[in-house]
Amino acid sequence: MKRQLILEDGSYYTGTAFGSLRESTGEVVFTTGMAGYQETLSDPSYCDQIITFTYPLIGNYGINQEDFESIEPAAAGVIVSEVALKPSHWQYTSTLDELLKVKDIPGVYDIDTRALTRKIRIHGTLKGKICPLEVDRKQIVQQLSEQRLPADQVKKVSTSSPYTLPGRGKRVVLVDFGAKRGILRELIERGCDVTVVPYDVSADEILRLNPDGVMLSNGPGDPTDVPGAVEMLKEILGKIPVFGICLGHQLLGLACGAKTTKMKFGHRGVNHPVKHLETGKVMITSQNHGYTVDTDGFENLDLDITHIAINDETIEGYRHKVHPAFSVQFHPEASPGPTDSNELFDEFLTMMSNAKNEGVSTCQSV
Incomplete structure (x- = not known):
């Protein structure tokens, strides 16, 4: 299923859905870590943020029971270039896709994360929304421009x-x-x-x-x-x-x-x-x-x-x-x-x- 990330500046990035299929709004940020995606995702400091992983392949060693930094991840969404749907690691108990479904966190892959990261570096962090392709993009951009980021994280x-x-x-x-x-x-x-x-x-x-x-x-x-x-x-x-x-x-x-x-x-x-x-x-x-x-x-x-x-x-x-x-x-x-x-x-x-x-x-x- 195709999904998209729409930014408040009017730009949008189309990809493929994984994890939850709900719509989600948050501040779009990027992280440069080459490993540790489970700890990153479960870090409470990412509350209400849509995390862009700059490393090209995420999920390759799955999810285990040892590396959670919190029980309930609070991130608003996950953006990756490629997601590993069939991980390989002796400790893994579920896939990243399965975790995001259970925790109701939407994700999108097949996104040009390099281009998205360059935009954030040039323009700064931007508000964004993960949503279906059928939405009115102009209306979403208007909503994002008027929306204030929460202050109760x-x-x-x-x-x-x-x-x-x-x-x-x-x-x-x-x-x-x-x-x-x-x-x-x-x-x-x-x-x-x-x-x-x-x-x-x-x-x-x-x-x-x-x-x-x-x-x-x-x-x-x-x-x-x-x-x-x-x-x-x-x-x-x-x-x-x-x-x-x-x-x-x-x-x-x-x-x-x-x-x-x-x-x-x-x-x-x-x-x-x-x-x-x-x-x-x-x-x-x-x-x-x-x-x-x-x-x-x-x-x-x-x-x-x-x-x-x-x-x-x-x-x-x-x-x-x-x-x-x-x-x-x-x-x-x-x-x-x-x-x-x-x-x-x-x-x-x-x-x-x-x-x-x-x-x-x-x-x-x-």
């Missing part, structure tokens, strides 16, 4: 209530803005006692848990759409060590007085080079974000830049000059991607130990 993907993953090590509160399972895995492997809390948790609720540290997870959308989290961070900063990842990095920046801006087409993929300024070391990182902490006025803040992106020199990491807090824009847990920056979780544990020895935390048990 974090609410959609965050846990609705707290839960605990017991451990005998450091007590960590993970604020779930759309956390990938890989973050939990890294904390658990280090023996942490993890309490996962919703995105709208208050500072008082966190303090009552008396944690050794707070981790801010990745998540979708514009960080300014989560003002409550910014206010919460202002209250706990200096009282508890904080480590932010991706959206958490942006929210911590806002709490420290920085600004954030929407990028032209963002960083999405598992091959983004990042330089650690102190050591000069370049690491290859996994990334998925459409917003960045702005460099404008950054020099006036109590923050030191620790990492920059090689490709465009955007801020990829910073550390607070006074309080035990640091963050990175990339994903040290990978999933998918290289584990070059995995040691940042160890730095977080060291920071928690040092803060406890220095009596930084003012939390009180209740």
Whole structure:
């Protein structure tokens, strides 16, 4: 069955349907990873986005039960050049097509993904709709031009209530803005006692848990759409060590007085080079974000830049000059991607130990 992707600028791309046959609207983005499509698809940070995979063949090793980053993928759609309908891998339990059908996510293949990616790189991310060929394209373009992108993605993907993953090590509160399972895995492997809390948790609720540290997870959308989290961070900063990842990095920046801006087409993929300024070391990182902490006025803040992106020199990491807090824009847990920056979780544990020895935390048990 033929289907099409219509963009808000009036262009359209015709291909073949797979997955769900429902119509779907979202922000069209591209990711440059050559593998890890299952982790990408199940990353909550892709909530309400139509994912274009630049690698030409997707689905060749199928879907397994080990590599999900969330139980319910929140992507709005999938665009690929070629989909493997008969995968080959000893772990696979279903095909990509079967997964998309079960999760009600539409897909289109036989699309010129190279041309689509070039358009996004030139014009920036665009709103798009996956729909049948019979629709009135002009009407769809008009609808897309008038439609506002949703601002509640974090609410959609965050846990609705707290839960605990017991451990005998450091007590960590993970604020779930759309956390990938890989973050939990890294904390658990280090023996942490993890309490996962919703995105709208208050500072008082966190303090009552008396944690050794707070981790801010990745998540979708514009960080300014989560003002409550910014206010919460202002209250706990200096009282508890904080480590932010991706959206958490942006929210911590806002709490420290920085600004954030929407990028032209963002960083999405598992091959983004990042330089650690102190050591000069370049690491290859996994990334998925459409917003960045702005460099404008950054020099006036109590923050030191620790990492920059090689490709465009955007801020990829910073550390607070006074309080035990640091963050990175990339994903040290990978999933998918290289584990070059995995040691940042160890730095977080060291920071928690040092803060406890220095009596930084003012939390009180209740």
